[in-house]
Amino acid sequence: MARTLLTVPPTAKRGEVIELRTLIAHIMETGFRPDANGQVKPRDLITRFACRFNGELVCSAELYPAVAANPYLSFTMLATESGTLSFSWEGDNGFSQNESVVLTVT
Amino acid sequence: MQRRELLQLGVALGTVVTVPAVRATSSEMQDAIRGYANGAPVKPGKVKLDVPPLVENGNAVPITVSVDSPMSATEHVTGIAVFNDRNPQRDVVRFTLTPRSGKALVSTRIRLATSQQLVAVARLSDGSYWSHSVDVLVTLAACLE
Amino acid sequence: MKRWAAALLVVACCLSATAQPTDPRRSGFDDMSPQTQAMQRDDMQNPAMLTVQDGAALWDRAPSASAKACSGCHGAAATSMRGVAARYPAFDNALKRPIDLSQRINQCRERRQQSVPFAPESAELLALESYVALQSRGMPITPPTDPKLQAPRARGEALYRQRIGQLDLSCAQCHDERAGGRLGGSLIPQGHATGYPLYRLEWQSVGSLQRRLRNCMNGVRAEVPAYGAPELVELALYLAWRDRGMKLESPAVRP
Secondary structure, eight states: OOOEEEEEEEEETTTTEEEEEEEEEEBEEEEEEEOSSOOOOBBEEEEEEEETTTTEEEEEEEEEETTTOOOOOEEEEOOOOOOEEEEEEETTTEEEEEEEEEEEEE | OOHHHHHHHHHHSSOOOOOHHHHHHHHHHHHOOOOHTTTEEEEEEEEEEEOOOOOOOSSEEEEEEEEEOOOOOSSSSEEEEEEESSSSSEEEEEEEEEEGGOSEEEEEEOOOOOEEEEEEEETTTTEEEEEEEEEEEEEOOOSSO | HHHHHHHHHHHHHHHHHHOOOOOOOOGGGGOOOHHHHHHHOOTOOHHHHHHHHHHHHHHHHOOOTHHHHHHHHHHHHHHHHHTTGGGGGGEEEETTTEEHHHHHHHHHHHHOOOOOOOOOOOOOHHHHHHHHHHHHHHHHHHHHOOOOGHHHHHHHHHHHHBBBBBTTHHHHHHTTSTTEEEETTOOOOOOOOSSSSSEETTTTTEOOOOHHHHHHHTTTTTOOOOOOHHHHHHHHHEEHHHHHTTTTOOOOOEE
C-alpha cells in the first residue's frame, strides 16, 4: 500500500466547485534510466488514475513516464450532494490502490 | 533578465545560444498531437498552459492547464493532453474531464529531460481542439551524485 | 523648526545605534523558485510528507514481540521529540564522539529495542528521522554548548575550509565566497543545512545531510567518506554551529 495525501475540503456548499488534490508515493521508474552498472532499470509506473463521486467519473488521467515521481494530480469537482469520493491508481507490476473520502455538502 | 541568464548559460556551456523565438515543433510531436485530435484541426487558443519559463530542476516541474469553459452538459472540455518534444516520449499526461469536474483546471508535476517545448491540447464537447505552446528552459544540477 | 529637526536627528541616531544588523544568512529556501517554495510550504504537496507518514507508522510499531515501539518509551513524538532535531549533532558519552540524529535513532534501536540498526540512508531510517525532525520544524537550530564538542567542531570547520578533490575546492570557496553566483545554470546557495532530511528534486526522494555532503564531495572528485564517518558528523556539527539560530525547516524541499 503506497502512502497517499488527499486534500478534500471537509464540507462544501451545494453548487460550489471544490479543489481536489492527490499525492501518492511511487517511484515512477521511467524505463529509460540506467543503473550503476549501465543496465536500464525496468519500467515501473502508475499509468492510470480515476476519481469518482458516488460512482460517477469526475476526472481520470493516463500517466506517462514524464509524470514526476510521487505523482501529484489536482483537479476540481462540482459539489451537488453529499457522498463518497473514490480515488484509484493502477500501474505496472499489478499496482492497484483505492482510497475513499466522504464529502459533506450542505 | 531571462535573456541575460540564457547567455550566461550559453557561455558556461561553451555553446552558442539564441533567444528562443519561434522554434519549429518536432514532427514527432506534431504526429502525436494529430493522433490525439484524430486528424481534426488543432487551433491555438482557449487553453492556457501555465509552466515556469525557467525551471531549476527538470525532475518535478509543476504545470497547470486551464480552459475557460462553462463545463455544462452541452458545452464542456472532454479532455486535456500535454505533449513535449525533447523527452524520450512525446506524451506527458492525458486527462479526461466531465461536466462533474465543474471547471477545466488540472495540475500535475512533470519531468523535463532538457529545455524544450510543451504543448497542451484541449478537446471540447463540440469536437474542436485547441492548443497552447510554451518554451521551457531547464537548468540541470551542477554536481552529479 | 530647528528643535524639531534636532529631536528627529537624535531619535534617528538612537535607532541606528540600537538597530540589529539584518542576518546575512539566507536559507536555501530563499534561493528557490516560487514553485518549489510552494511545494515546501504546503504539507499536502510536499513529497517528504509521504515519508513522514511512514515515520509516524514506524514510531508506533514494535520491532518485535519483546521490544517496545518508540512510542512505548517516548509516547507522542509531538511532545517528547520537540526540540530534539534542533540540537543534533550532540555528544554521545558512550561512544565519546558526536553523533547525528540518524545515529541516535539507530543507537536506540540497537540498545533499547534490541533490534538490528537500520542501514544508512534506508527508507525506514529516513522515515523516522524525517518524522522526528518535523517535530522541531520552525524552531531555531540550537547546537549544544557542551565543551566536549569544541574539538570535533573545530575539526569540522577545518574540513569545511579545506580544499579537497581533483577540483581542489573547499566548501567555503563556493558556499561562503561565491554564494549567490552560478555553477553551470544553478544558483550557488549559502549551504545552510536547515531542512534535513529533505526531498531533493534531483534525487526524486528524501535524503539526509550526509547524502548531500557526500554528493558535493563526489562533485569535486574527492574521496567520499562512508556513511557515518566521523568526518561527516564533525562537518555536520560545524554546519549546525554555522546555522545556529536559523529556523529548522525539516522536512524541506530543494531543487
